[in-house]
Amino acid sequence: MPEGPEIRRAADMLARAVQDKPLTHVWFAFPELAHYAPQLVGQTIVRFETHGKALLTCFSGGLILYSHNQLYGVWRVAVPGVAADSARSLRVRLETADSAILLYSASDIEMLNRDSVADHPFLSRIGPDVLDNALTPETVRERLVSARFRRRQLGSVLLDQRFLAGLGNYLRAEILWQARVSGLDAVQNLAPAAISALADACLSVARLSYQTRGQVNENHHHGALFHFRVFQREGEACERCGSAIIKTTLSGRPFWFCPQCQPPVGALSSRSG
Numbered sequence: 001m002p003e004g005p006e007i008r009r010a011a012d013m014l015a016r017a018v019q020d021k022p023l024t025h026v027w028f029a030f031p032e033l034a035h036y037a038p039q040l041v042g043q044t045i046v047r048f049e050t051h052g053k054a055l056l057t058c059f060s061g062g063l064i065l066y067s068h069n070q071l072y073g074v075w076r077v078a079v080p081g082v083a084a085d086s087a088r089s090l091r092v093r094l095e096t097a098d099s100a101i102l103l104y105s106a107s108d109i110e111m112l113n114r115d116s117v118a119d120h121p122f123l124s125r126i127g128p129d130v131l132d133n134a135l136t137p138e139t140v141r142e143r144l145v146s147a148r149f150r151r152r153q154l155g156s157v158l159l160d161q162r163f164l165a166g167l168g169n170y171l172r173a174e175i176l177w178q179a180r181v182s183g184l185d186a187v188q189n190l191a192p193a194a195i196s197a198l199a200d201a202c203l204s205v206a207r208l209s210y211q212t213r214g215q216v217n218e219n220h221h222h223g224a225l226f227h228f229r230v231f232q233r234e235g236e237a238c239e240r241c242g243s244a245i246i247k248t249t250l251s252g253r254p255f256w257f258c259p260q261c262q263p264p265v266g267a268l269s270s271r272s273g
Contacts, residue, residue, distance in 0.1 A: 001071050004052055004130050004166020005210035010075050011048035011055055014101050017077045019045050021096035024080070028109075029091045036063065036111050045094070052126050052165025056117070057094075064117060065092070066110045073106025126165040130206045140164065141199035144187045154198075155183030155250035164202060170231045171209065173256045175201045177230045182264040183250050183257065189265045230256040 002010070022044055026037040040059055049056040055075075057065040067073065076085070078100045084090040088104035095101075103109070110120075117123060127143065128135050143149060143164070149157050157163050158172040167175070176183050178201040181194055190198070212226045229239055234247035234256060243260035 001168060002053065002069055003168035003171055003209075004050065004206060005171075007053055007055055007069070007166070008050045008131050008210050011050050013077060014057075014075055015045075015048050017099040018094060018096050018101055019047065021045075021098070023094060024097055025093065025095040025100075027093040029089070030109060033092075033109065033111055039063075040094075050129065050131070050166075051123055052129055052161055053168070054123060056112075062113055064112045064114065066108075066112050066117075066120065066123075067092070067103060067106050068108040068122070069106050070108055073108075074104050076102045076104065078102055126161045127163050128165065130164040130166040130171075130202065131210055135203065137196070137199040137203055140202050141195060144195055144199060150187040152186055153183065153251070154181060154185055154187065155255060157187075158183075158202075159251055159253065166206065167202070169253050169255075170228065171206055172253075173231045174209075174229060175205045176262060177258060178205050180261050182262045183255060184264045230258060232256065 023041055026040040028034050028037055039061065040063070043060045045057055046060050047058045049058060054066060054068045057067070059065070069075075073091075074088075080095045080098065080100045082100065084093075084102065085104060090102060090104055091106050091109055092103035093100060112120060128139070144157075149160075149163055152160075154176065155172065158167050158175060159169070161167075172183070175198070179194065179198040181190065181198050187195060187198075209226045230245050233245045236245050237243070238245055238258040238261060241258065241260045243258055245256055246259055247254060247256050249255060
């Protein structure tokens, strides 16, 4: 499933293609949305907003198209009038005079307005967007140590959209490696310095992924561009200590970690004892 950085980059791509240009053709596959199409023709898309893994397409008349890609949804930019990809199910087509954006395969699509966004069953219960520039490490740290999250295993917390919206499986692995924290531990077991490192990593890793992932750098293992340190690298050497990266399952999802850099707090205690 795409995570917050991928959804934000998709929003940027869509904005470059069609934002602030009058819509010339609108089509929805779902009957409950089809009646909106005529009134949207002639309007403009004024902005694309992301809330974690959800995307809001905001029209000049006040309507807001909510979409969540889930596992298979994907947005594409195309030429107006181009035939849809026959290998996928087209759900939404929004065209301007010189560009079109098409949403394939997503099943979670609704038309909202500004009032109903606030009460939406998904949007109303998720935490702050991890890519929100106003979100600070201090706020993340407060959430980590709150009664709601501090007793839970971190491998579960970092997948819970109520903690920070937009985190997912690859970010979970990379954040925990960056902070040198085990996914088996709970926040209440960590030292204050480790909690602060984790809060910093939640933001820095996600933001670096959004800003640079997919860009090419010949010296990528040592440069500022994003690359996976542990995710899908089982058996390879950890860049910090040289130990072999391990793949396991944590909270029902595949998980990668360095056993030397990320020992559970209990393991550290037994070593020192």
